[in-house]
Amino acid sequence: MDRVQxxxxxxxxxxxLATAVGITRFIFGLGVTTNLTDATPWGLWIGFDxxxxxxxxxxxxxxxxxxxxFKREEFKPLVRPAVLTAFLGYLAVVGGLMFDLGLPWNIxxxxxxxxxxxxxxxxxxxxxxxxxxxxxxxxxxxxEEFSRYAKIRNFLMKFRFPLVMLGxxxxxxxxxxxxxxxxxxxxxxxxxxxxxxxxxxxxxxxVALGLMMVSFESLFSHWLYRRKSEGHLIEKLxxxxxxxxxxxxxxxxxxxxxxxxxxxxxxxxxxxxxxIIELLISAIIPLAILLTPQLRSQxxxxxxxxxxxxxxxxFNRINVGGLTMLSTTGDSYIPSWTEVFISLGVVSAAALAxxxxxERFNIWEARxxxxxxxxxxxxxxxxxxxxxxxxxxxAARTRYSLAFVVFFAIGFALMPGDRIxxxxxxxxxxxxxxxxxxxxxxxxxDNYGVAxxxxxxxxxxxxxxxCVLCHHMNMPKDxxxxxSDCHDRMYLASDIFGxxxxxxxxxxxxxxxxCHQPGMQRNKESAKQCRxxxxxxxxxxxxxxxxxxxAPSYVxxxxxxxxxxxxxxxxxxxxxxxxxxxxxxxHPVPEESITSLPDSRWQPAHxxxxxxxxxxxxxxx
Amino acid sequence: MSKAxxxxxxxxxxxxxxxxxxxxxxxxxxxxPHTWQKNDGLSAVNWTSIIQTREGRFVxxxxxxxxxxxxxxxxxxxxxxxxxxxxxxxxxxxxxGCRYCMMACPYGIPRYDWDSAVPYIRKCILCHEKIKDxxxxxxxxxCPTGATIFGERDELIALAHQQIKDNPGKYIDKVWxxxxxxxxxxxxxxDVDLGFLAYQPNLDKxxxxxxxxxxMKAVPFAFVGMGAVMYGINWMVRRRMELARxxxxxxxxxxx
Numbered sequence: 001m002d003r004v005q006x007x008x009x010x011x012x013x014x015x016x017l018a019t020a021v022g023i024t025r026f027i028f029g030l031g032v033t034t035n036l037t038d039a040t041p042w043g044l045w046i047g048f049d050x051x052x053x054x055x056x057x058x059x060x061x062x063x064x065x066x067x068x069x070f071k072r073e074e075f076k077p078l079v080r081p082a083v084l085t086a087f088l089g090y091l092a093v094v095g096g097l098m099f100d101l102g103l104p105w106n107i108x109x110x111x112x113x114x115x116x117x118x119x120x121x122x123x124x125x126x127x128x129x130x131x132x133x134x135x136x137x138x139x140x141x142x143x144e145e146f147s148r149y150a151k152i153r154n155f156l157m158k159f160r161f162p163l164v165m166l167g168x169x170x171x172x173x174x175x176x177x178x179x180x181x182x183x184x185x186x187x188x189x190x191x192x193x194x195x196x197x198x199x200x201x202x203x204x205x206x207v208a209l210g211l212m213m214v215s216f217e218s219l220f221s222h223w224l225y226r227r228k229s230e231g232h233l234i235e236k237l238x239x240x241x242x243x244x245x246x247x248x249x250x251x252x253x254x255x256x257x258x259x260x261x262x263x264x265x266x267x268x269x270x271x272x273x274x275x276i277i278e279l280l281i282s283a284i285i286p287l288a289i290l291l292t293p294q295l296r297s298q299x300x301x302x303x304x305x306x307x308x309x310x311x312x313x314x315f316n317r318i319n320v321g322g323l324t325m326l327s328t329t330g331d332s333y334i335p336s337w338t339e340v341f342i343s344l345g346v347v348s349a350a351a352l353a354x355x356x357x358x359e360r361f362n363i364w365e366a367r368x369x370x371x372x373x374x375x376x377x378x379x380x381x382x383x384x385x386x387x388x389x390x391x392x393x394x395a396a397r398t399r400y401s402l403a404f405v406v407f408f409a410i411g412f413a414l415m416p417g418d419r420i421x422x423x424x425x426x427x428x429x430x431x432x433x434x435x436x437x438x439x440x441x442x443x444x445x446d447n448y449g450v451a452x453x454x455x456x457x458x459x460x461x462x463x464x465x466x467c468v469l470c471h472h473m474n475m476p477k478d479x480x481x482x483x484s485d486c487h488d489r490m491y492l493a494s495d496i497f498g499x500x501x502x503x504x505x506x507x508x509x510x511x512x513x514x515c516h517q518p519g520m521q522r523n524k525e526s527a528k529q530c531r532x533x534x535x536x537x538x539x540x541x542x543x544x545x546x547x548x549x550x551a552p553s554y555v556x557x558x559x560x561x562x563x564x565x566x567x568x569x570x571x572x573x574x575x576x577x578x579x580x581x582x583x584x585x586x587h588p589v590p591e592e593s594i595t596s597l598p599d600s601r602w603q604p605a606h607x608x609x610x611x612x613x614x615x616x617x618x619x620x621x
Numbered sequence: 622m623s624k625a626x627x628x629x630x631x632x633x634x635x636x637x638x639x640x641x642x643x644x645x646x647x648x649x650x651x652x653x654p655h656t657w658q659k660n661d662g663l664s665a666v667n668w669t670s671i672i673q674t675r676e677g678r679f680v681x682x683x684x685x686x687x688x689x690x691x692x693x694x695x696x697x698x699x700x701x702x703x704x705x706x707x708x709x710x711x712x713x714x715x716x717x718g719c720r721y722c723m724m725a726c727p728y729g730i731p732r733y734d735w736d737s738a739v740p741y742i743r744k745c746i747l748c749h750e751k752i753k754d755x756x757x758x759x760x761x762x763x764c765p766t767g768a769t770i771f772g773e774r775d776e777l778i779a780l781a782h783q784q785i786k787d788n789p790g791k792y793i794d795k796v797w798x799x800x801x802x803x804x805x806x807x808x809x810x811x812d813v814d815l816g817f818l819a820y821q822p823n824l825d826k827x828x829x830x831x832x833x834x835x836x837m838k839a840v841p842f843a844f845v846g847m848g849a850v851m852y853g854i855n856w857m858v859r860r861r862m863e864l865a866r867x868x869x870x871x872x873x874x875x876x877x
Contacts, residue, residue: 102734
């Protein structure tokens with residue numbers, strides 16, 4: 001396969017996988033498809049897709065400024081690719097944002113509901129306006145292909161200079177206002193990054209990143225299409241970048257010295273390490289390369305320096321956008337693979353659109369030779385399947401479609417089913433109660449349990465005949481099964497029926513019609529009750545009704561069993577007025593046991609459980 | 622008529638009546654511990670919780686209803702906003718789900734419906750509708766020990782200072798929420814340090830909206846300024862080119 005085709009196949013695979021993930025995200029919500037938490041509400045999608053994406057698209061306004069404002073005509077070959085990158089970059093940002101926003105269909109609300117105090121309001125408007133400007137700036141290029149649209153094209157060309165001006169002005173606001181977003185978090189963002197001049201730093205770094213992104217993108221696409229790289233132009237861009245990176249370093253370090261945080265850099269903490277790595281990759285090492293004339297003219301070092309700045313500055317955005325806040329919030333966040341693939345998918349889709357535009361329109365001085373477009377090439381024979389795949393363009397498209405479909409399916413197959421099924425509920429296993437006459441009911445062993453006077457309850461309720469009051473159901477061939485035998489998850493209902501096991505040949509081997517009435521739709525209603533076959537399953541005289549194939553979670557089961565009975569007994573037991581209060585059973589943890597708990601910022605008051613579920617609501621209504 | 626809640630940590634017995642009353646009053650659903658929950662009891666269906674501190678005190682956590690709320694200032698569409706009663710409330714019809722409010726809150730209060738395909742922000746709204754009708758919030762109305770009480774903010778602050786004066790040595794001489802981040806409508810009296818309720822133990826007196834207001838005020842100037850600078854540079858460059866051109870033009874024309 002050709003290099004371009006290989007690359008496109010990979011991109012299509014990623015897009016296929018990401019499509020599956022994206023569909024899952026919109027059906028099941030953010031909770032089960034991402035690793036975001038209440039303490040880390042912004043993750044990879046904001047840090048990389050939005051913050052990084054906008055910064056990567058800075059090449060558009062930087063190059064148009066160099067070409068149209070500073071009139072450096074020699075950069076002409078780089079302007080169109082740069083504007084195209086910016087346009088697709090912004091579309092990718094908006095696309096990525098659609099996955100991150102909880103209610104993306106409300107995004108237009110920014111147009112009618114205004115809160116001018118909010119930096120995000122400004123960001124939103126800048127994205128909308130600048131994307132429109134970029135569309136108008138770029139659209140003359142595809143319009144060249146169609147002579148009947150020449151009028152529109154000429155009309156747009158008249159406004160070229162004002163559009164460029166507007167684009168630069170909007171970008172200035174937009175790049176800096178992404179920094180302003182974090183000004184409101186002085187207590188969360190560590191002092192190495194938090195500074196009142198964050199917007200200024202964001203703007204300067206965006207200019208540097210824009211220059212190097214244009215270089216990197218030029219190097220990469222020329223490598224991909226096996227063309228001679230525009231090395232002399234990239235060297236010139238590098239010379240401009242020296243100034244920008246120099247100013248960036250001075251502003252960044254000067255600001256840290258003025259704020260008296262210089263010592264923090266070498267404190268050896270996690271943040272200081274992140275800071276040193278970020279600064280080395282994003283500015284110091286590339287600056288050293290660019291300052292050496294022998295190196296900056298070499299293609300290899302151009303690759304290295306431009307990639308380092310691109311990577312380092314995006315790393316800066318990720319640091320500011322949440323990574324460094326983890327130490328403040330005490331949270332741990334590692335993006336889930338689903339998040340990673342949405343990000344990659346959005347980037348891949350933008351890259352495919354870029355390659356499409358490069359092959360169809362006059363982005364470069366000369367269009368790349370399209371290996372698929374040559375009508376005289378021989379049809380391809382596939383050695384594995386012994387099939388003629390037709391001419392190369394058809395063969396390539398078959399491959400792309402296949403890659404997309406296969407990875408779309410793989411995406412669904414890889415979906416974390418247990419997490420989606422549990423809707424993100426904690427999947428802790430419930431462990432049996434310990435003790436003899438007094439049982440310590442503490443299913444998840446967090447030491448916030450209930451000391452249940454088992455013998456006392458037996459004595460008060462007429463001895464052995466009272467077991468059925470609570471032990472309402474037994475495992476087959478068992479007497480007085482433990483609660484945790486069926487209610488085996490702390491917070492999740494468990495299946496105690498096992499439909500598939502009943503039907504399986506290596507299980508109970510029961511025919512469908514033995515349980516489901518023949519001729520009727522096979523569902524829960526048309527099926528026999530468990531007790532119709534398992535005669536001894538439900539203990540006679542039990543007060544707890546049993547109809548379902550799902551056992552409530554351990555916590556719910558305990559609360560239903562205890563609370564309902566206690567509330568019923570309340571009028572009868574006059575000397576115990578607190579029978580219906582939580583503290584009657586859940587005694588506050590004694591002080592010694594608190595200090596013995598593992599050290600953490602939050603001392604859990606009740607494990608994760610705070611108050612009786614459901615029961616109260618039902619009675620309140 | 623800014624209303625407030627004063628919680629006296631020393632009086633709280635951790636009975637959770639306030640938590641239960643909040644659930645009933647706001648019709649909140651089942652509380653299941655999800656993997657994305659922070660371990661402080663608050664969740665999308667749990668707007669107030671009790672935290673037991675290392676010292677064994679019970680601290681009720683809820684939205685602080687800042688006088689200058691960072692969340693409301695951050696919200697791009699103004700879905701979160703302050704009311705005349707001091708309650709910071711949420712308009713789900715405007716929200717677009719950006720979660721900037723959750724990032725901005727110095728106390729880490731707003732929660733999200735992570736498991737919903739149509740998620741909203743969830744937090745205590747100080748029983749806004751009840752206060753408007755002259756009632757008190759559900760949580761304070763059920764407190765059996767009077768640990769958490771409702772009233773006018775000024776009166777409660779005066780009462781708190783009076784309590785500190787009357788019981789020397791019992792409390793730390795500080796009303797939590799009187800000044801931090803511009804003052805909050807949920808106040809605490811305590812004999813233990815309550816710094817853990819926020820992301821940093823010592824919060825400044827300046828309200829958080831002020832941190833972005835300078836940058837936001839600079840926006841029009843940056844916009845126009847950048848335009849002016851760019852146009853100026855462009856004018857100079859063109860002028861210089863024009864000045865340099867005549868000779869070349871003459872030479873070129875003589876060649877032609």
